[in-house]
Amino acid sequence: MDYQKVIEEVYQEVVEENPRGKVANYIPELARVNADQFGIALVDLKGQVYGVGDYLTPFSIQSISKVHTLTMVFHVFKSKLWSRVNVEPSGNPFNSIAQLEYEKGIPRNPFINAGALVISDALCGKFESPTRQIQDFINEISGNTCVSVNHEVKKSEQNHAERNTALAYFLKAYKNFDNDIAEVLDVYFSHCAMEMSCVDLARSFSFLANDGYSIFAEREIVSESHARRINALMLTCGFYDESGEFAFRVGLPGKSGVGGGVAAVMPHKFSIAVWSPELNEKGNSVKAVKALELLTDKLEFSLF
Ligand SMILES: NC(=O)CC[C@H](N)C(=O)O
Secondary structure, three states, X not given: OOHXXXXXXXXXXXXXXXXXXXXXXXXXXXHHOOOOOOEEEEEXXXXXXXXXXXXXXXXXXHHHHHHHHHHHHHHHHHHHHHHOOOOOOOOOOOOOOHHHHHOOOOOOXXXXXXXXXXXXXXXXXXXXXXXXXXXXXHHHHHOOOOOEEOHHHHHHHHXXXXXXXXXXXXXXXXXXXXXXXXXXXXXXXXXXXXXXOHHHHHHHOHHXXXXXXXXXXXXXXXXXHHHHHHHHHHHHHOOHHHHHHHHHHOOOOEEEOOOOEEEEEEOOOEEEEEEOOEEOOOOOEHHHHHHHXXXXXXXXXXXX
């Protein structure tokens, strides 16, 4: 399979169609990026990289980091984790407060903000310096010292933290939050504000295409059964209230972030990251979703 040729064709077609959205502006610092950037990196299971466009430019990975933090915590707490966070699609916006209230403080899944805050809380309870360790973990599985926290983005999130702070207090009120709220929010904003390029991001997702084994870290990151479960969660919950649409159009487990990135895997074949900052109203990158749809059409395979 000539992946390079396929992603170049995809890139060209998306550039020609030029579907547009809006750069996230509820985190003001994110609105400062050049909206025309667009990159694709695909990594096969031998570690071969195929890239096109701005695939070497670091960008804000935002909620994609929730897959990394879930992986770290799942490995430690195993199935006990599911008493604190559910595994159902939310069908609601990623920062919904109402849903958390009527479901009595158990977030629908680990990828909506409330669920990711529970994961950050669990990290704070188990890891000495969680932010440092998340960074080390992502560096290890991408085989590169590539991740940095963008402090401007982090500060920008902290200055507009009303909803996430409200979610944390709700979780605390329902006794689903053990640590200091400010400390956990700091870890959460730090991992959302991490930056890396498409190529490093695709490499960091490689273990999920490879039954839990990372060829970059040269070790098993999670068991095969945990890798399957993380992929199932990405397929059903990775795109918030657009997860069904993404499964329908693309058919790969994946995760989006409001920085405009999407990381996805085709189990036993490859991992891929696509980035372009303009989002649709559900918070998913318009060009990245289009590119992945064209990709699975051209490859004539998806998970299905
Ligand atoms: N969907 C996202 O990427 C949201 C992450 C963002 N940091 C927030 O908390 O709102």
